Amino acid sequence: MSQSIEEQTKTVQIREFVDKSSGLASRLDDVILEIFQRADGKTMAFDVSDLDEVIARVDADGKGFLQVNFLDGKKILLTDNLIGFKPLPSIGLDMSKLPKVVTTPDLISVVDAIEDSMLTGTGAAEETDILKKVFDSVLRGAEAVGFDLTPERIWLHNLSRTSRASA
Numbered sequence: 001m002s003q004s005i006e007e008q009t010k011t012v013q014i015r016e017f018v019d020k021s022s023g024l025a026s027r028l029d030d031v032i033l034e035i036f037q038r039a040d041g042k043t044m045a046f047d048v049s050d051l052d053e054v055i056a057r058v059d060a061d062g063k064g065f066l067q068v069n070f071l072d073g074k075k076i077l078l079t080d081n082l083i084g085f086k087p088l089p090s091i092g093l094d095m096s097k098l099p100k101v102v103t104t105p106d107l108i109s110v111v112d113a114i115e116d117s118m119l120t121g122t123g124a125a126e127e128t129d130i131l132k133k134v135f136d137s138v139l140r141g142a143e144a145v146g147f148d149l150t151p152e153r154i155w156l157h158n159l160s161r162t163s164r165a166s167a
Contacts, residue, residue: 003031003048010051014078017056017066023081039081042104044146046070076145077101085145087137093130095137102138107152110135114159132156 003011011033018026018035025036034045052069059065059079066078077084084101110131117128135156142149 007031007048007051010054011048013054013056014066014068017064017078021078021080024078024083035078035083037081037083037104039103040105040108042142042147042149044076044083044142045148046146070145074145083145083147085141087134088140088144090133090137090140093133093137098134098137102141104138104142104147104149106138107135107142107149110138111155132159 011028014033014035015026015028018024023038025038027034027036028048031048032045033048034043036043050070050072052071055067055069057065057067063080065080068076068078075086082103082105084103086100087095087098087102089095114128114131114135117124117131135152139149139152139156143153
């Protein structure tokens, strides 16, 4: 199935931005656009027919980025190095404490915090539980926009089993 003119225009706009970026790369396979992040080796993919609009923006520092809106209401931000997305709500997590836009490398920071929390003593169980919810929120947000984070999901599952077994 080939792309419509409108889909082609949006796809070209994204690919041109990504090609000029220092931290992203793209590949188009008929109607599936993949964007690779050099920072952590993660790839997201989406069907170009799911694109709603592509908006060129400038951040507070004067750096350009693209806001990519999808027909289902999801959004990503393409910067020079990373793909930003919204974390998804997690039961018992105060979303106002999280940034509005996160990236997959944020998962590494949360993993480090979880490991530090598990090594400390008093009150660590509650902190670890909150950090696991943050990890889940970022993970599900990433998966919702097209990242495959199966290894990270397995890690979280194994961590939950390990922490229950040691309790």
